[in-house]
Amino acid sequence: MKWEQDTRQYSSGKVLLLGKWKVGGAYYDSCHSKDDPNKYEAKCYLPGIKNSLDYYPSEGEAMDRVEAAVRYWIDKSEI
Secondary structure (H helix, E strand, O other), X not given: OEEEEOOOOOOOEEEEEEXXXXXXXXXXXXXXXXXXXXXXXXXXXXXXXXXXXXXXXXXXXXXXXXXXXXXHHHHHOOO
């Protein structure tokens, strides 16, 4: 797994790659109010795991949550 900067237009965050597939991301959400400390959303794109994994105060915490979800998915898969 490795993190890369998301290069899509109007995107501010990083995507998690498993091989060549995007399996998750950590993004800044500018729609949250100024007073809300949790401005980074953790997202997962794997089947069986909900898309939005909640909001976190820092990009690093959101990235950690995505990595934990992907590791859980890999551990529970029957490969």
